[in-house]
Amino acid sequence: xxxxxxxxxxxxxxxxxxxxxxxxxxxxxxxxxxxxxxxxxxxxxxxxxxxxxxxxxxxxxxxxxxxxxxxxxxxxxxxxxxxxxxxxxxxxxxxxxxxxxxxxxxxxxxxxxxxxxxxxxxxxxxxxxxxxxxxxxxxxxxxxxxxxxxxxxxxxxxxxxxxxxxxxxxxxxxxxxxxxxxxxxxxxxxxxxxxxxxxxxxxxxxxxxxxxxxxxxxxxxxxxxxxxxxxxxxxxxxxxxxxxxxxxxxxxxxxxxxxxxxxxxxxxxxxxxxxxxxxxxxxxxxxxxxxxxxxxxxxxxxxxxxxxxxxxxxxxxxxxxxxxxxxxxxxxxxxxxxxxxxxxxxxxxxxxxxxxxxxxxxxxxxxxxxxxxxxxxxxxxxxxxxxxxxxxxxxxxxxxxxxxxxxxxxxxxxxxxxxxxxxxxxxxxxxxxxxxxxxxxxxxxxxxxxxxxxxxxxxxxxxxxxxxxx
Amino acid sequence: xxxxxxxxxxxxxxxxxxxxxxxxxxxxxxxxxxxxxxxxxxxxxxxxxxxxxxxxxxxxxxxxxxxxxxxxxxxxxxxxxxxxxxxxxxxxxxxxxxxxxxxxxxxxxxxxxxxxxxxxxxxxxxxxxxxxxxxxxxxxxxxxxxxxxxxxxxxxxxxxxxxxxxxxxxxxxxxxxxxxxxxxxxxxxxxxxxxxxxxxxxxxxxxxxxxxxxxxxxxxxxxxxxxxxxxxxxxxxxxxxxxxxxxxxxxxxxxxxxxxxxxxxxxxxxxxxxxxxxxxxxxxxxxxxxxxxxxxxxxxxxxxxxxxxxxxxxxxxxxxxxxxxxxxxxxxxxxxxxxxxxxxxxxxxxxxxxxxxxxxxxxxxxxxxxxxxxxxxxxxxxxxxxxxxxxxxxxxxxxxxxxxxxxxxxxxxxxxxxxxxxxxxxxxxxxxxxxxxxxxxxxxxxxxxxxxxxxxxxxxxxxxxxxxxxxxxxxxxxxxxxxxxxxxxxxxxxx
Numbered sequence: 034x035x036x037x038x039x040x041x042x043x044x045x046x047x048x049x050x051x052x053x054x055x056x057x058x059x060x061x062x063x064x065x066x067x068x069x070x071x072x073x074x075x076x077x078x079x080x081x082x083x084x085x086x087x088x089x090x091x092x093x094x095x096x097x098x099x100x101x102x103x104x105x106x107x108x109x110x111x112x113x114x115x116x117x118x119x120x121x122x123x124x125x126x127x128x129x130x131x132x133x134x135x136x137x138x139x140x141x142x143x144x145x146x147x148x149x150x151x152x153x154x155x156x157x158x159x160x161x162x163x164x165x166x167x168x169x170x171x172x173x174x175x176x177x178x179x180x181x182x183x184x185x186x187x188x189x190x191x192x193x194x195x196x197x198x199x200x201x202x203x204x205x206x207x208x209x210x211x212x213x214x215x216x217x218x219x220x221x222x223x224x225x226x227x228x229x230x231x232x233x234x235x236x237x238x239x240x241x242x243x244x245x246x247x248x249x250x251x252x253x254x255x256x257x258x259x260x261x262x263x264x265x266x267x268x269x270x271x272x273x274x275x276x277x278x279x280x281x282x283x284x285x286x287x288x289x290x291x292x293x294x295x296x297x298x299x300x301x302x303x304x305x306x307x308x309x310x311x312x313x314x315x316x317x318x319x320x321x322x323x324x325x326x327x328x329x330x331x332x333x334x335x336x337x338x339x340x341x342x343x344x345x346x347x348x349x350x351x352x353x354x355x356x357x358x359x360x361x362x363x364x365x366x367x368x369x370x371x372x373x374x375x376x377x378x379x380x381x382x383x384x385x386x387x388x389x390x391x392x393x394x395x396x397x398x399x400x401x402x403x404x405x406x407x408x409x410x411x412x413x414x415x416x417x418x419x420x421x422x423x424x425x426x427x428x429x430x431x432x433x434x435x436x437x438x439x440x441x442x443x444x445x446x447x448x449x450x451x452x453x454x455x456x457x458x459x460x461x462x463x464x465x466x467x468x469x470x471x472x473x474x475x476x477x478x479x480x481x482x483x484x485x486x487x488x489x490x491x492x493x494x495x496x497x498x499x500x501x502x503x
Numbered sequence: 504x505x506x507x508x509x510x511x512x513x514x515x516x517x518x519x520x521x522x523x524x525x526x527x528x529x530x531x532x533x534x535x536x537x538x539x540x541x542x543x544x545x546x547x548x549x550x551x552x553x554x555x556x557x558x559x560x561x562x563x564x565x566x567x568x569x570x571x572x573x574x575x576x577x578x579x580x581x582x583x584x585x586x587x588x589x590x591x592x593x594x595x596x597x598x599x600x601x602x603x604x605x606x607x608x609x610x611x612x613x614x615x616x617x618x619x620x621x622x623x624x625x626x627x628x629x630x631x632x633x634x635x636x637x638x639x640x641x642x643x644x645x646x647x648x649x650x651x652x653x654x655x656x657x658x659x660x661x662x663x664x665x666x667x668x669x670x671x672x673x674x675x676x677x678x679x680x681x682x683x684x685x686x687x688x689x690x691x692x693x694x695x696x697x698x699x700x701x702x703x704x705x706x707x708x709x710x711x712x713x714x715x716x717x718x719x720x721x722x723x724x725x726x727x728x729x730x731x732x733x734x735x736x737x738x739x740x741x742x743x744x745x746x747x748x749x750x751x752x753x754x755x756x757x758x759x760x761x762x763x764x765x766x767x768x769x770x771x772x773x774x775x776x777x778x779x780x781x782x783x784x785x786x787x788x789x790x791x792x793x794x795x796x797x798x799x800x801x802x803x804x805x806x807x808x809x810x811x812x813x814x815x816x817x818x819x820x821x822x823x824x825x826x827x828x829x830x831x832x833x834x835x836x837x838x839x840x841x842x843x844x845x846x847x848x849x850x851x852x853x854x855x856x857x858x859x860x861x862x863x864x865x866x867x868x869x870x871x872x873x874x875x876x877x878x879x880x881x882x883x884x885x886x887x888x889x890x891x892x893x894x895x896x897x898x899x900x901x902x903x904x905x906x907x908x909x910x911x912x913x914x915x916x917x918x919x920x921x922x923x924x925x926x927x928x929x930x931x932x933x934x935x936x937x938x939x940x941x942x943x944x945x946x947x948x949x950x951x952x953x954x955x956x957x958x959x960x961x962x963x964x965x966x967x968x969x970x971x972x973x974x975x976x977x978x979x980x981x982x983x984x985x986x987x988x989x990x991x992x993x994x995x996x997x998x
Binding site: 034036037040043044047048051052160161186187189190191196197198200201203204205207 | 519520521524534698700703704929931932935968971972975976979980981982983985986
């Protein structure tokens, strides 16, 4: 028997070694997607920084929360560790691994993940994403602990080995193997905090018509929470309490006509989170901001809805303010006094909206402290967002009546270069309702092809009362 | 605490990770416990194996076990022939009753309804729509052979209920055979098995070969076959295919069935051998048969011999004149067809094979008794004829309805090869399986002449290890399994 065991062990070692080699060589891997990028991102970020606010959830979360905006707004380090098709059970085990590399002060949990699903329900793309999520994780101990809770015994090999899971590449995707053979590791130093921008256009008329004819896609009365998710919630809260981490719960909204009878769902959540556990629930579906959350804020589908970039800004600011005003935000740091923090976020998405545009010797602005007839414009700046250049003016809230803000416009006569030719033009900046930093209102407009030279004249006018030109 | 899903597998197929964990555990425990307790370990393991599919259906096995154990003892004790017959009848009634209820009740009622409807007589029978218990056809036949053999005085009844229960439910062959006779298997439970290196090695290699054939070849053939023969309520995909697509799918199915079932048998025999048991072999290179009757001596041997011993011979076999001989053949094959499945397609498949054998009887009567030496070319031609007849009959076996089978017969041809690579397999997959089939066919021929196992085990350790490791890696990396492969059950599990 001993002789046979030795032979079997030798054979198995060679086989396992080959599998390990193929996995490590990534020959059978797909190109890095946002799931892998998110885990790589959190490991990279926490190698040098501490996460202050960790956000857990599913695809609605990584589409609906902008961690850079939130970080810029609150002056802390925010990371979104959400997974496609994610459930709270998934969030719990992901949190366990995240806590081995960072100790956030607060964890915000998106409650769409508290639903009727169980891990055994996952199939198709949901299962693929689960494998990817598991595969992208790095802590062997945590992965061992997670395995029996996420997978059937038949799936263990697929979960642990990419080359076994994607072995059919040998017949069906040889191009990917060839591509992987030639792939070189690219070092990307861009700040990544878990966001995934997927939807840019909002709900169009054709979909609105379906809402009108067919009614809401989801009935709040039918939304339940499985025992598995309830158990996971208990485990998650226990884990956070053991680590002295403050939990908060929130809901990413869907378009108001997408769901009916939301009250029922809200009551269940409220009873569970607020009454049973005594934590805050920021439910942006129940307290829907109708004036802001227009069809432009939601993915153009009837069945499933994620937020567009615009929608995410509204929810991010709303959540930021809710957290800031919450009774439990005392433990959160404010890193705005920290030059290292500013250096990290300088020029990143939403940074200029929420922070002064001048920082040390880095200047990206046209002019500041412009005194006009009726107010002082704090800053006028050119902001380079991910794909678009924006000219933006910040006016302190104290100068403007809340009821008037949307009627106002910042108008400027500026010398510019348009496609290389010097010209003098008027630029009108309407109110930007999506960026609402604490102390100022933002007026902005995209200005992609314009190279600004000098502001000659600036005026803040009420569009209802004034002519279109200065 | 969250539930750990390791304890709740869907089903323990031989080609499942669950089985790969289960079997080594059983083997280690088996050799660790004293001989007198081993039957108990095997019984627990076998019941666990079965219950991992559908726990409540274990009641059927227990019922069958208790009835046949009791019937066996009662037949032995009964003084009068009449009483013996009564106990045998009870055993037959219970076993065939279970089989009929779960497998044939709906088919029987629907057939009566369809027949009466032909004469405009309304009949709306209730259907049970019961889930067919896996392996019911196998273990009921196994237990039936026990009571019948006792009745005919061929064996003595066993006095140990535990060992009898283990004989009925022995997990390596529980769900798809080989159908073992009591006189072969039961005595082996009393053997004091010690770990024998050569026997265990032989068992493991047999299993490895079974896994290779099933996962690498048979399951990849299944992709194409299932694509072409797919028939759903919403759409009958079969009707989208004509000509060579039907030919290649039917040709592949002929090999899929052989490789799938022989692979299962090899794994079953190998697993049993690791535990020290010898099960009868089920296949002997059937596609190198020289005739249809030779084929039936090589195909699903444990079932063929069962029907021979318990149906064909009791009916009179070939001893009661030519006419009766032919009728006996037809009855035996009709029942064999229906054993496979409750549908007229299986009945027709069985009858067709019965007719082939009848034709064979007439051909054989013209032959001289002297056996001519067969050349290689002649063997290939004989093999081709066997495959043509057998493969043709399998169209009834594979098609989901009678109309589908007729459609295939009407439209099958060797024309229109241009959509060959649109049938579920990529070009490289198609070439791969083609080379595999040619290799299997050649290997089977070599096996006719030479013992390949002996040939392999006589090589030096480097070559042997290279072969074993390559086979395992091929199963892992060239096997048809995973997210893209929806169904990789063994074909004979459905019977």
